Amino acid sequence: TAQTVTDVSGRGVGMDVVKKNISSLGGHVEIESQGGRGTTMRVRLPLTLAIMDGMSVAVGNETYIIPLGSIIESLQIQGESVRSVTGAGRVVQVRSEYLPVVTLREVFQVRSSTKAESELMMVIVEADGAKTAVLVDELLGQHQVVVKNLEANYRKIPGVSAATIMGDGRVGFIVDVPALVRRARH
Secondary structure, three states: OOOOOOOOOOOOHHHHHHHHHHHHOOOEEEEEEEOOOEEEEEEEOOHHHHEEEEEEEEEOOEEEEEEHHHEEEEEEOOOOOEEEEOOOEEEEEEOOEEEEEEEHHHHOOOOOOOOOHHHOEEEEEEEOOEEEEEEEOEEEEEEEEEOEOHHHHOOOOOOEEEEEEOOOOOEEEEEOHHHHHHHHHO
16 A cells, blocks of 8 residues: 555555465455555455364263363362362362362352362363362363354353354353463452
8 A cells, every 4th residue: 555666555565465374374464455445455364263172071961162272281180189268269289289279160150060160071171381270070072063153142151262063053152261270269
């Protein structure tokens, strides 16, 4: 859009970088110009950009998806390893570090399963350099899910970043890991 071509502007170099990056994602750019009317640019990206790897977890009768990129590891809780610390809430010792604990059934107010806390699974997640232990009833497995914007179709739900349609037709909420980590730290 430069008025005059110089050694560093007006040659479309910036658009070439955009085109190469979009092409590397499997998409393409269409540019259509009409003299005196303007230019239309269409960026087409594949649907696969809306697909995410996740770990499905059960909490009561509900299924939630934790983004796989946020998960460090998952463990079975050992005995009475979750402890209450005055001023710090609940923590669990994992090897040599103490991590804050968040229980998904409390966060989402899901009816409790019949499992005792010592029978729950612990998923260690990380966001913004901070780790948190998330307690869930059961690990269901890893798979890819199609991410659906929840706010466009419903409203913002605290602790949920998006939703997906599960194989059985039910809605699964995708957990907002950074929000859980912030909640555990406060």
